[in-house]
Amino acid sequence: MAEVREVIADAAGTLGDRLEAELLLVHVLGKPRSWLIAHADDGLGEAEASAFAALVQRRRHGEPVAYITGHRGFWTLELEVTPATLIPRPETELLVELALARMTSRARVVDLGTGSGAIALSIARESPAASVVATDASADALAVAQRNGERHGIRNVRFVQGDWLAPLAGERFDLIVSNPPYIEADDAHLRQGDLRFEPASALASGVDGLDDIRRIVAQARQHLEPGGWLLMEHGWNQGSAVREILSSAGYRDVLTVQDLEQRDRVSGGVWGG
Secondary structure (H helix, E strand, O other): OOEHHHHHHHHHHHHOOHHHHHHHHHHHHOOOOHHHHHOOOOEOOHHHHHHHHHHHHHHHOOOOHHHHHOEEEEOOEEEEOOOOOOOOOHHHHHHHHHHHHOOOOOOEEEEEOOOOOHHHHHHHHHOOOOEEEEEEOOHHHHHHHHHHHHHOOOOOEEEEEOOOOHHHOOOOEEEEEEOOOOEOOOOHHHHOHHHHOOOHHHOEOOOOOOHHHHHHHHHHOOOEEEEEEEEEEOOOOOHHHHHHHHHHOOOEEEEEEEOOOOOEEEEEEEEOO
16 A cells, blocks of 8 residues: 555656645545645555546646646635636736725626636625626636635625626626636647646637737726726736727726736726726
């Protein structure tokens, strides 16, 4: 019977990543990662070892850990994720941070293309008096977001199916946020790594990757209160282009904020006011 430490070491060697090996093992065992330290010398049962080996092979063939385990941490939430949703990434937390800094406690907020609900639910959790709407064109993704909201008892989010702001005719907001598709349609990265398994509709957007950003910028003008903010995540090399799109559309106070790796990550601007 192999010890826990040995099983992790072998899997880490196979995957080239010890953290991923640990996450897969605790998923099989139903334990927190802290358990691995105190029980490193414990033996692993045959059924557990077999189940773990199967997950390691799935990861070895490229399937994302988040899809294998069915969850991913984001902000202060543990979220269900499925192949119908984009996997939440740490850099997107910057969008949440910037949104919270620009909204009042009772702000009306909409998150476009919510996916797992990561952005909308994080904002709603931090601002329980705010009124948050989460839209997504995918019914399957929206169902995941709704389950995440129910699991965490977050009740100030309304989920609406539809393309960007289309289902919200006549509604106005103090803040619009989005992590839209922004990868170029022919980008080779779409055929590599985890991206191969994520929904293409949540990743790519036209020849230059900016089609959906242009659409959101244009639509948001009819849905923002005077002085309201539009904030969008984008690729590291798109800051200048997104600022130009915003400025040309009439937004003011246009800016780009860099992530922890000093890469352009979020751009936005104010409408009217």
